[in-house]
Amino acid sequence: MAQELLSYIERKSPVHSLSGATKLIIFILYSTAAMLTYDTRVLLALLVISIVIFVMSKIRIREIGFILVFILAFLLLNNIAIYIFSPQEGVKIYGSSHVLFELAGRYNITWEQLFYQFNITLKYFVVIPAALLFVVTTHPSEFAASLNKIGVNYKIAYSVSLALRYIPDIQRDFKTIAKAQQARGIDISKNENLWKRIKNISSIILPLIFSTLDRIEVISNAMELRRFGKKKKRTWYKEKPFRKADYIVLISGLFILVVSLLITFYDGSRFYNPF
């Protein structure tokens, strides 16, 4: 079967039972905290909380392995880019320079730069579990409801969730079309060289677009016939009402954000300076 990119994973866990809106808000609060702070102590604390929540969700690393590898690759790329464009960023921030060894010109390795990039990496690790958990523990049906609850227009919310839902269908179409085209001699497997493969993929894209357009016409008619978009508001069958746990989680989330900001800005700098 096709590797599912990122989809809901059914489990019984405290994280799953929270309302989707709560998870979305927490994700936003958490990312705000992680984005604003460069304070290593705060980041480490947040990381610990992230890991604990992740363990509580009973989601296994393997299940999100594919997307995780993808993000980590991106992280590596990001780190390399930072170093190439700004090898002295750490020195500038922390105001000292402990050189480990010299490379060439302004490219040397300093403890400060390493520490700075370590902090960036930490930020990633704090946000990744929160973001992934929101996606894999929120039932797709609840997805739109939770976006709507935090103020996103329901039409937009619904479009987003429909688009997400059609990903597996479109993947299936893609496979069918690829096989049919392969039978006519259009090979996109590893037997072809890369350039030809890219060219050949284009002959799969066109049928894919056609079949997707068909799908869109049918679904939009079906929605209109059942009066989607008639009223300014709509209700959601699958919406989970807020319960005590949701309020507790939200308040703790807010608390964490405030505390982390207080610690971060206490000494007037976003950076924790061990040097």
Next chain:
Amino acid sequence: MKEPIIQFKNFSFKYESQVEHTLEKINLSIYQGEKIVIVGPSGSGKSTLAHCLNGLVPFSYRGEVEGSLTIKGHDTSTLDIFTISKMVGTVLQDPDGQFIGLSVAEDIAFALENEAIPQEEMVRQVTDVSKLVDLENKIQSSIHELSGGQKQRVSLAGVIVEEVDILLFDEPLANLDPATGKHAMALIDQIQKETKTTVVIIEHRLEDVLSQDVDRIIVVDEGRIVSDMSPNELLASDILESCHLREPLYVKALKYAGCNVTPDMHPESIESLAIEQCRDKLSEWYESTDSVKQEKKNSPILELRDINFEYHKGIKTLQNVTLTIHQGEMVSIVGRNGAGKSTLSKIIGGFEKIKSGSIFYKGEDITEDTIFERSNRIGIVMQNPNHMISKHMIYDEVALGLVMRGVPEEEIKKRVEETLKVCGLYAFRNWPISALSFGQKKRVTIASILVLQPEVLILDEPTAGQDLRHYTEIMEFLTQLNSQGVTILMITHDMHLMLEYTPRAIAIDDGRVIADHSAAHILTNISIVEMTNLKVTSLFELAQKAGIDQPIEFVTRFIEYDKEARLTWRKNY
């Protein structure tokens, strides 16, 4: 007389992009509580008529309207689509595409959500309606887990969850196998009786629709109403034939036998049919027709030996499938949805790797051959032409496979033109594909496979969604190919196709071959018919009713006679 609930008065409609009117001066009244069937060939305007009723015309499909359409006394030109959809609930044709919710409950609740009904109230209403359509146990299931018939019930529930006055079904049987179609009709009937709604059904599978009583049948052709009468009157007339619509097979048999079919014989269903006056004529006709000798073909072209296959570990999609197809045969593969018939074609084409077993082509083991290698011998035509077409122009599309194989340009030109001639597409060779009808697109996909000169052609549902005219066109074309030596395998649940075109049928259930016999035998064998979700053909019932001692032979002779008759019909037409 009661006030009509729907009234078309001199109603004409022209789509924005078209020059000619799709509907021309329609006058039609439908009364509260009636059950109406609208039939007509493709392009007759019957779907447009449905779109006018539910408001998709003119709100989604724009165009010019003349005359008036009133629903419940309101002129629709003063209403918006939301108000219209409150009165007319529509069950669309495509059972998969129309689902909006992920689970059964959500999909049923969709309209309620849009009306901003509070959650508790919504849950209560959804539970109630799920009982009505017998889906209470499935309410939390994902739509993908349901069978075709269950899906149809979900879409029906999604419409009747609110009180509507009119239920509109747009080709409800199009994607259902015969047995499920029969259940669907029974359900529509039951819902109508319980909710006292007016029902309008657009469909061209008339014999299946008539498994339940209907009040009137409206025949539409070329944008006009051709007739408006009771089923009994219509079946006694020759209107269906002249509009290229399929008559129920038992009616056709009666007419072939020279019986004068009259309304008071109640021809609307095989059960109600009074056959007394026809009995003699039927037996006479039976005696006068020749029995058919099937010549046995014996040159295996494709052999499957002990094939096992699974998509998911432990769930066998195909089990010990062994079968032999001979050169020049035309075979149908039947079975209910999910029985494994499409998987079988994918395995033969090499789209999926088998777990064990072997495949032979003319005695040569091709089990390890790639898709590409097999495609030179075995061509596979998918059900949905949009899954195959990747070029803008017809010529380029058909030439694609040859270009990819590096065939010299001159030879490509020669072969493509030959193939286009065979497929009746030569005149269109420089047309863009987007200008073609669905049936023509289908032919383009067949041409694009044929040009590779495979000796075996496998088609998945070649006639799904086609009216009688296009069905006949496609099938006659395939028969012609077959007579030129191409071996043809078809996956289908169209009983007419089986009976009329394929001497041999292979029935599959639960990944196993359960029968391999003549189509007439399979469609008269009750246990196989049940396992494959088909129906016993009405011809068999007719023969039994008429007291013919060998009903299967009667069916076989009818098919042969009909083939001849259709040939002359096509020549005249």
